[in-house]
Amino acid sequence: MMNDLITMIAAKYNYWAFIVLMMIGLYAMIVKKNLVKKIIGMNIFQTSIILFYISVGAKESATIPIIAHGHQEGVIQATAYINPLPHVLMLTAIVVSVATLGVALALAIRVYNQYRTLEEDDIQSQINQI
Amino acid sequence: MKTVAILTVCLCGSLFLFCTMEFPNWGDPAAPASMHLSPYFIQNAEKDAAVPNIVTAVLADYRGYDTMFETAVIFAAGLACFFLLRTFTRKRRNERLFRHIPTGIVLNIKAGGKIPDDPSKFERIDSHWTPNDLIIKTTCRLIIPSIQLFALYVIAHGHHSPGGGFQGGVILGASFILLAISTDLRSTVRRLSERTSAIMASAGVLIYAGTGLLCLLLGSVFLDYGALAPVLRSGSVMARSHGILIVEIGVGLAVMAVMIWLYYNISSAGKHDEGL
Numbered sequence: 474m475m476n477d478l479i480t481m482i483a484a485k486y487n488y489w490a491f492i493v494l495m496m497i498g499l500y501a502m503i504v505k506k507n508l509v510k511k512i513i514g515m516n517i518f519q520t521s522i523i524l525f526y527i528s529v530g531a532k533e534s535a536t537i538p539i540i541a542h543g544h545q546e547g548v549i550q551a552t553a554y555i556n557p558l559p560h561v562l563m564l565t566a567i568v569v570s571v572a573t574l575g576v577a578l579a580l581a582i583r584v585y586n587q588y589r590t591l592e593e594d595d596i597q598s599q600i601n602q603i
Numbered sequence: 604m605k606t607v608a609i610l611t612v613c614l615c616g617s618l619f620l621f622c623t624m625e626f627p628n629w630g631d632p633a634a635p636a637s638m639h640l641s642p643y644f645i646q647n648a649e650k651d652a653a654v655p656n657i658v659t660a661v662l663a664d665y666r667g668y669d670t671m672f673e674t675a676v677i678f679a680a681g682l683a684c685f686f687l688l689r690t691f692t693r694k695r696r697n698e699r700l701f702r703h704i705p706t707g708i709v710l711n712i713k714a715g716g717k718i719p720d721d722p723s724k725f726e727r728i729d730s731h732w733t734p735n736d737l738i739i740k741t742t743c744r745l746i747i748p749s750i751q752l753f754a755l756y757v758i759a760h761g762h763h764s765p766g767g768g769f770q771g772g773v774i775l776g777a778s779f780i781l782l783a784i785s786t787d788l789r790s791t792v793r794r795l796s797e798r799t800s801a802i803m804a805s806a807g808v809l810i811y812a813g814t815g816l817l818c819l820l821l822g823s824v825f826l827d828y829g830a831l832a833p834v835l836r837s838g839s840v841m842a843r844s845h846g847i848l849i850v851e852i853g854v855g856l857a858v859m860a861v862m863i864w865l866y867y868n869i870s871s872a873g874k875h876d877e878g879l
Binding site for chain 1: 640655657673677681858
């Protein structure tokens with residue numbers, strides 16, 4: 474019983490780390506009143522997803538997805554190389570996260586120029602006064 | 604509000620944790636994600652495109668559409684920041700700071716004062732200005748060219764080692780951002796103007812889409828680089844390899860230009876006069 478538990482923890486602990494990161498990001502996006510902190514939460518969330526995909530692509534005793542010695546003859550064993558597909562997807566996801574971060578910061582600057590604050594409560598009260 | 608959020612987060616987290624029971628173990632070679640599409644890519648990337656780096660082959664060839672629109676997305680992000688932030692109305696500053704270079708004395712010139720005209724003796728500096736350290740300037744002068752050279756290597760060698768257009772483009776953009784941080788925004792804009800970076804960003808997307816269109820004109824489907832063989836004077840497999848390189852150069856150009864453009868606009872809130 475105890476041994477089963479330990480093997481399960483050893484086999485799945487990577488997912489747990491990503492879930493903890495993801496929940497930290499989600500919590501920051503829900504609770505934090507400062508817009509920049511919300512953006513940071515969104516970035517933590519995206520990072521956890523990226524790590525999750527990369528870990529799904531891992532294979533035991535396999536190497537990076539670059540064919541060794543280039544241009545070799547014969548059959549290539551799929552188990553000798555880790556899964557390249559999550560890497561490709563996350564390469565593009567990182568770019569999207571940079572793009573969303575840029576646009577989000579630009580919007581935050583516009584909000585700051587308008588209301589002279591980044592705190593959600595102050596912005597809300599200013600909107601209510603109008 | 605806080606307790607509701609904590610409850611929601613804990614509930615979601617425990618649901619996710621419960622679901623991980625069904626997930627494949629860490630590093631399991633028989634995981635469902637590794638069973639269906641990826642063996643095909645691993646076994647055929649080398650044969651189809653003569654590219655040992657499978658990630659590059661999948662990125663630019665098998666999933667070419669994805670990457671093309673990805674480049675369009677970052678171009679759109681640069682454009683969105685430009686439209687959100689850029690202001691062209693120049694506010695007259697009532698005071699300007701100039702530094703006398705030989706002595707390091709800073710002059711504060713009020714509105715209507717005479718602005719020193721000898722640029723070899725006086726340099727204009729920002730109002731939240733910290734003195735540029737000699738160590739920082741010299742270090743950046745040494746490492747920026749190395750960073751740029753490495754970025755070009757990363758773009759050009761993406762076929763055989765980890766790398767490619769996105770990574771190399773980001774490194775190239777970071778070198779310009781380092782220049783802007785170590786000196787000031789104005790002198791960086793003088794080296795690489797906003798107009799140039801915008802043109803480079805659109806040129807990068809155009810190179811990518813144009814390569815696809817050229818394949819179409821040469822009688823194949825969009826982004827099938829094998830059709831470029833007569834133009835590149837090589838076999839159809841090598842043409843795919845060269846096509847991937849052309850496309851990666853386009854991606855690198857677009858990513859570099861957009862990174863610089865985003866930095867210019869966000870660091871100065873669209874005014875481009877004083878950066879960080």
